[in-house]
Amino acid sequence: MRKSDFLRSIVEKDLSDGRYKEVVTRFPPEPNGYPHIGHAKAITLNFGIAKDFGGKCHLRMDDTNPTTEDEEYAKAIEDAVRWLGFEWNGEVRHTSDYFEKLYNYAVVLIKKGKAYVDSLDEETMRLYRGTVTEAGKRSKYANRSIDENLELFERMKNGEFRDGEHVLRAKIDMSSPNMQLRDPLLYRIRHAHHIRTDNKWSIYPMYDFAHCLSDYIEGITHSFCTLEFENNRAIYDWVLDTLELEPPRPYQYEFARLNMNYTVMSKRKLKALVDDGFVSGWDDPRMPTIAGYRRRGYTSESIVNFCNSIGVSKANSIVDVAQLEYAIRDDLNMKVPRVMCVLDPIKVVIENYEGSEELEASYYPHDVPKDGTRKLPFSKEIYIEREDFEENPPKGYYRLTPTQPVRLRHAYIIRFKEAIKDENGKIVELRVEYYPDSKSGNDTSGLKVKSAIHWVDVATAKRVELRLYDRLFSVETPQGVEDINPNSLEIIKGAFVEEAVIKDRVDERFQFERQGYFYFDSIDSSDEDIVFNKIVSLKDSWSKKQKSPKATPKRRDINSTKSRNSKDGELAPLNDKEQLLFDRYTTEFKLSKAVANNLARDYKLRSFYDEALKEFNSPTTLANLVINELGRVVKNQSLDTLKISPKTMAELAKMVDDETISNKIAKDIFELMLKSGESPNKIAKERGLKQISNPQEIIPIVKDIIDKNPENVAKYRAGNQKLFGFFVGQVLKATNGKANPKIVNSLVKEML
Numbered sequence: 001m002r003k004s005d006f007l008r009s010i011v012e013k014d015l016s017d018g019r020y021k022e023v024v025t026r027f028p029p030e031p032n033g034y035p036h037i038g039h040a041k042a043i044t045l046n047f048g049i050a051k052d053f054g055g056k057c058h059l060r061m062d063d064t065n066p067t068t069e070d071e072e073y074a075k076a077i078e079d080a081v082r083w084l085g086f087e088w089n090g091e092v093r094h095t096s097d098y099f100e101k102l103y104n105y106a107v108v109l110i111k112k113g114k115a116y117v118d119s120l121d122e123e124t125m126r127l128y129r130g131t132v133t134e135a136g137k138r139s140k141y142a143n144r145s146i147d148e149n150l151e152l153f154e155r156m157k158n159g160e161f162r163d164g165e166h167v168l169r170a171k172i173d174m175s176s177p178n179m180q181l182r183d184p185l186l187y188r189i190r191h192a193h194h195i196r197t198d199n200k201w202s203i204y205p206m207y208d209f210a211h212c213l214s215d216y217i218e219g220i221t222h223s224f225c226t227l228e229f230e231n232n233r234a235i236y237d238w239v240l241d242t243l244e245l246e247p248p249r250p251y252q253y254e255f256a257r258l259n260m261n262y263t264v265m266s267k268r269k270l271k272a273l274v275d276d277g278f279v280s281g282w283d284d285p286r287m288p289t290i291a292g293y294r295r296r297g298y299t300s301e302s303i304v305n306f307c308n309s310i311g312v313s314k315a316n317s318i319v320d321v322a323q324l325e326y327a328i329r330d331d332l333n334m335k336v337p338r339v340m341c342v343l344d345p346i347k348v349v350i351e352n353y354e355g356s357e358e359l360e361a362s363y364y365p366h367d368v369p370k371d372g373t374r375k376l377p378f379s380k381e382i383y384i385e386r387e388d389f390e391e392n393p394p395k396g397y398y399r400l401t402p403t404q405p406v407r408l409r410h411a412y413i414i415r416f417k418e419a420i421k422d423e424n425g426k427i428v429e430l431r432v433e434y435y436p437d438s439k440s441g442n443d444t445s446g447l448k449v450k451s452a453i454h455w456v457d458v459a460t461a462k463r464v465e466l467r468l469y470d471r472l473f474s475v476e477t478p479q480g481v482e483d484i485n486p487n488s489l490e491i492i493k494g495a496f497v498e499e500a501v502i503k504d505r506v507d508e509r510f511q512f513e514r515q516g517y518f519y520f521d522s523i524d525s526s527d528e529d530i531v532f533n534k535i536v537s538l539k540d541s542w543s544k545k546q547k548s549p550k551a552t553p554k555r556r557d558i559n560s561t562k563s564r565n566s567k568d569g570e571l572a573p574l575n576d577k578e579q580l581l582f583d584r585y586t587t588e589f590k591l592s593k594a595v596a597n598n599l600a601r602d603y604k605l606r607s608f609y610d611e612a613l614k615e616f617n618s619p620t621t622l623a624n625l626v627i628n629e630l631g632r633v634v635k636n637q638s639l640d641t642l643k644i645s646p647k648t649m650a651e652l653a654k655m656v657d658d659e660t661i662s663n664k665i666a667k668d669i670f671e672l673m674l675k676s677g678e679s680p681n682k683i684a685k686e687r688g689l690k691q692i693s694n695p696q697e698i699i700p701i702v703k704d705i706i707d708k709n710p711e712n713v714a715k716y717r718a719g720n721q722k723l724f725g726f727f728v729g730q731v732l733k734a735t736n737g738k739a740n741p742k743i744v745n746s747l748v749k750e751m752l
Helices: 006-016 037-052 071-083 095-111 122-128 146-157 207-218 233-242 267-275 290-296 300-309 321-333 499-503 542-546 576-587 593-601 603-615 619-633 646-657 663-676 680-687 695-708 710-717 721-734 741-751
Strands: 024-027 056-061 115-118 167-170 185-189 203-205 222-226 251-255 345-350 356-362 373-379 381-385 406-408 413-421 427-434 455-457 462-469 489-497 509-512 516-520 531-536
Touching: 006 037, 006 222, 006 251, 024 037, 024 207, 024 222, 037 056, 037 071, 037 222, 037 290, 037 300, 056 071, 056 095, 056 207, 071 290, 095 115, 095 146, 095 167, 095 185, 095 203, 095 207, 115 146, 146 185, 167 233, 185 207, 203 207, 207 222, 207 233, 233 251, 290 300, 290 531, 300 321, 321 509, 321 516, 321 531, 345 489, 373 381, 373 455, 373 499, 462 499, 489 499, 576 593, 593 603, 593 619, 603 619, 603 646, 619 646, 619 663, 646 663, 646 680, 663 680, 695 710, 695 721, 695 741, 710 721, 721 741
Parallel strands: 024 056, 222 251, 345 427, 462 531
Antiparallel strands: 115 167, 167 185, 185 203, 345 381, 356 373, 381 455, 406 413, 413 427, 462 489, 509 516, 516 531
């Protein structure tokens, strides 16, 4: 399923015209800092296009400035590319690999009379360059003879001159309207240690000279650059054309770089944050570096999905950082275990409960196609969130109050008896009673409560440190340290998480119910001190912080697909009809509250859902497809214009339920249905997208993965259970996501 954009159209035409036999792209970063989210877009684009057309992509370090480069940065770049899931062709390449060839090409230009050694000082050279409305003036040193230029250039190479004493310039056109063509610099003198060539060279090529020739030497076909290099394309072409190099030659094409609000993309500014101690390092979870996102707990899949979702454009624009946050939520929602963690604990004593028991609770809600349960110790003393009790509750408060019982998640309903306070009047303990016949899953009490709250058992809960991260900058277009958000990090040292999270270690990422998604920080954690980083909240809370409290919501059309909001940024209460629908969806259809809430509020999506149910009675699968997939599309497009009907959506749901396809494949087929209007069965058949559910087809793949990873097998069998996900992921990757996840889980567990 090749993506479509203007760059891929160029590649496709070049191949069909016979300009190239094979596509070869490259990712050419300068190792002068850690790669950031903008580089992730370039990585995804270059490696993605090469993969789409069966070609190759090179990783090349543009190491032409020895004063700013470091091996640490080069290693970080390699790690980032691998972590994002890409492999480069051959060994890592370096521009420094070609220094001798580049020098010889420069000599050819001198001999052609197309380059000269200039000895103007830097300020004069800048003045001679002219302006956008005034032509430049050529240096008097441009009249040097070819022999003199050759001699001076060789002496520059041999280290006989000081930094800045001479430069090598191209002789092009000092009156060109493109100022990049006004005799640009090709080489400058730098007496500095180079991370790969040591002190061998005293001169280093400029980007505009080295880049195009490195592309040519490597056989690159398409050189994709961001828009700021658009004017440099003229130099790119001039160098290759003037040297009269044998075809085929590469061509440069520009695309819009990634600009994101509340984010700085300048490596210079990011380095200043690190050097000046505003963050803990390049991998600080608040940094927009790939290492930072990784340390925070973002998945590589979410980053790649984000980069693909924003598309490829010729025009610069600013992407909302909320779109990146949506990508990680969307990825984790169907993956990670859901557990309970209390951030601000208050002790609760259940006076009429004696002894202890273990409750069994699933790690995943019913609409997530994953299995797994854990034991929840329950006894007389528990912790709940301090905010989940109010002596004088405001209107609409549905948690525990002196007159309002509440359910403990996965456990019993409790009612208030007494609040114990200290000498300052602060509540330090709650006394409650429970209803013995209200046990979750076996409730015969007949009691109705309006909400459930999370809790942990005092005797077994584990104390953890939580690091709550917010956006590093507080303004949409930050300039530097002056715009840093002073509340970008909050550390909570007294939180308690349920025992299974630490004891069983079923994953590195968890959804702490009602709190957000969290990631186990293996770097700062020890056996005694466990640290979790907050990846992202359960929903976008930042936009609510920015809303003016005086803002008045617009009146909502009942047929609108947009959510109805109240003036404080929270969803307005359901009306009577919507509440009845919500209750039906959650009780009769067993839908999650979030999905039920969206369906109840949205007339058009609800109507579509009802029609699809008539075709195929699968409430949960259809609801998830309608809300998560169709709902995403109709934010930007009218439902009436779509090529998908309730009938074809029902057909897609049936394929999921029959395990003909996986949820991941269903998303891919949905995108194709949007474009073609064809039935999902036809798309799956023509493109070979059906799920592999035959164990005999999967067993050899599992065996191969196990055989190739003996070290990880040994670690897993020694007790590192979190590696289970690694093996499952490798099998799914080897089958391009087609293998049935349930069967893969079962086979991996059995064969390990």
